[in-house]
Amino acid sequence: MSNGQTEFKLPADLSRLLQVLVALGAVVFVAGLLLAPERIWPSLLLVSYFVLCLGLGGVVFIAFHYVTGATWGIALRRVPEAMSTLIPVGAIGLLAVFIFHPSIYSWTSAVHAPVEAAWFKHFWLTRPFFVVRAMIYLLLWLSMAAAFVRNSYRQDQDRNPVHTRRNERLAAIFLAVFGLTFWLASYDWIMSLEPEWYSTIFGIYHFAGLFASGVAAIIIFAVALKKLGPLEGVLSESHLHDVGKLLFAFSTFWAYIWFSQYMLIWYTDIPEEARYYVARMHGNWGPLFLLNFMMNWALPFLALLPRVTKRTPGLLVKVAVLVLLGRWLDLYLMISPPLMGTKPFFGAWEFGLMLGAVGLCGLVVFRALRRAAPVPLGDPWLTDSLQHHQ
Amino acid sequence: MSRRLLLGVFDNEHDILGATQAARESGYKIVDVYAPYAVHGLDHAMGLASSHLPRVCFALGLSGAAFKVWFEYWTTATDWPINVGGKPFNSLPAFVPVTFEVMVLFAGVSTVIAFLYVCGLFPGKKANIVRHDVSDHRFVLVLEQSDAAFDIPRVKRLLESFHVAQIEERLEEETAR
Structure with a gap:
């Protein structure tokens, strides 16, 4: 801490476990390229997008704090700052899919519906434009995330409140830019898997999932850091209570948007829209569809209602893990049905990359956490945050 | 039946918190604490059990839904x-939005009513104000002189260690709640 770095040791077995998971994921990926490319690419798309969204969730958390002037979260801000290093990790995986396996998107090859009315779609969904757009989104997010973290690290050294003001301005700009680009990105990368289907609420739906899963990951890493030492005596029950409330709120926000999309499509029952749900609610997909609702909202909602769940690290982490698994299932249900047909498959190709992503997230975030002091030492509101209680 | 009360009047939030905590730890019976605004941590200092209102809210919300x-x-x-x-006539998705609204209505209104009931508040209730300055700048700790073991000089010493501004003994009127 004297040289502005956090010193903590991952327990040897945890560190080895994470490395084994990464190796396992890499082996499964290479084997999948040779044996089952039709399964491994969608699986890579899923985990890359998942990891990217965790990183973005961290940045949104930081931006919310600066924009609203909330001080309670400053004591644990190093966690979302470290999580922002997941953005490049996810970006590499996504670009690999876009560049090496574009055929995952049926619009790249199939000669579908040459309708005059769909001229805009034909213009929008062309390969070069698609990849350029993806680059623009990713570069914007990466540069802004890096700026947040750089200002915060510099403030550790010079204790100058001007960095806070800079980040406040940046946060306002970021949220506007992010709202627009992430909305488009979710359309590009996920919704265009079924190019004839559309839902105008899709971007908000994705934002809800992104932030709920981001908060869940913040909870897990913060509690881990408390156990490992750096946040011991810093992260109080009151801080946990507040992130727990955020998880509760955004899990419920997810359910609200999930149902809004479903209800409007169910009500109007237009074939080109309803087919999305027909494919997902029948046959073997049906139980997963219900499970998704249980894991992302019904169970976390009931579990987080009592005050004690939000203030007990062990319980809160369990709910956070449930929400992250639910997020995976939510994305699986968006990505897989058009590619897998009437039957869901879950095997080594999906599970292997899932484990690999867990290991990689752990290694990357813990490494990033070592780069600076465990709390933002120069933040003018740090004392306020350390004394936070409710 | 009337109770013999002892009032300690304090000038700031910090002292009332400390005095309340100390009085509770010494085993004195706290009748109530009055403050001009909500003081963080006072419920802890008084040793109040957590409220049952969330349970009322949950049960009534569920019944409403x-x-x-x-x-x-x-x-x-x-x-x-x-x-x-x-x-179909029985279409659950169409029922959900209104069900949600009614759940919120039931939960919200019933919680307010339960809160008023628990506090013994109702329209036309006569205000029971311990001292007029608690609505302005003073904090008052009310202890009950429960038994012979209530040694007034000792209590006074305890309150004085928290800079008590004024100490007052009072016989509670029969009509007051």
Whole structure:
């Protein structure tokens, strides 16, 4: 801490476990390229997008704090700052899919519906434009995330409140830019898997999932850091209570948007829209569809209602893990049905990359956490945050 | 039955918190604490148990939702079936938004009513104000002189260690709650 770095040791077995998971994921990926490319690419798309969204969730958390002037979260801000290093990790995986396996998107090859009315779609969904757009989104997010973290690290050294003001301005700009680009990105990368289907609420739906899963990951890493030492005596029950409330709120926000999309499509029952749900609610997909609702909202909602769940690290982490698994299932249900047909498959190709992503997230975030002091030492509101209680 | 009370009047939040905590730890019976605004941590210092209002809120919200689902089923599918866009009469997704609203209404209103009931508040209730300056700048700790073991000089010493501004003994009127 004297040289502005956090010193903590991952327990040897945890560190080895994470490395084994990464190796396992890499082996499964290479084997999948040779044996089952039709399964491994969608699986890579899923985990890359998942990891990217965790990183973005961290940045949104930081931006919310600066924009609203909330001080309670400053004591644990190093966690979302470290999580922002997941953005490049996810970006590499996504670009690999876009560049090496574009055929995952049926619009790249199939000669579908040459309708005059769909001229805009034909213009929008062309390969070069698609990849350029993806680059623009990713570069914007990466540069802004890096700026947040750089200002915060510099403030550790010079204790100058001007960095806070800079980040406040940046946060306002970021949220506007992010709202627009992430909305488009979710359309590009996920919704265009079924190019004839559309839902105008899709971007908000994705934002809800992104932030709920981001908060869940913040909870897990913060509690881990408390156990490992750096946040011991810093992260109080009151801080946990507040992130727990955020998880509760955004899990419920997810359910609200999930149902809004479903209800409007169910009500109007237009074939080109309803087919999305027909494919997902029948046959073997049906139980997963219900499970998704249980894991992302019904169970976390009931579990987080009592005050004690939000203030007990062990319980809160369990709910956070449930929400992250639910997020995976939510994305699986968006990505897989058009590619897998009437039957869901879950095997080594999906599970292997899932484990690999867990290991990689752990290694990357813990490494990033070592780069600076465990709390933002120069933040003018740090004392306020350390004394936070409710 | 009347009670003999001892009032300690304090000038700031910090002292009232400390005095309340100390009085409770010494085993004195705290009747109530009055403050001009909500003081953080006072419930802890007084040793108050956590409120049952969340449970009332949950139970009534659930009942409201259940009632509304039944009511919508009864109106649209049983008593006066209406064909809306060829949907089945009993269409759960269509019931959800209104069910949600009624749940919020039941939970919200019933929690307020339960809160007023627990506090013994009702329209026309005569205000029971311990001292007029608690609505302005003073903090008052009210202890009950419960038994012979209540040694007034000792209590006074304890309160003085928290800079008590004024100490007052009072006989509670029979009418006061």
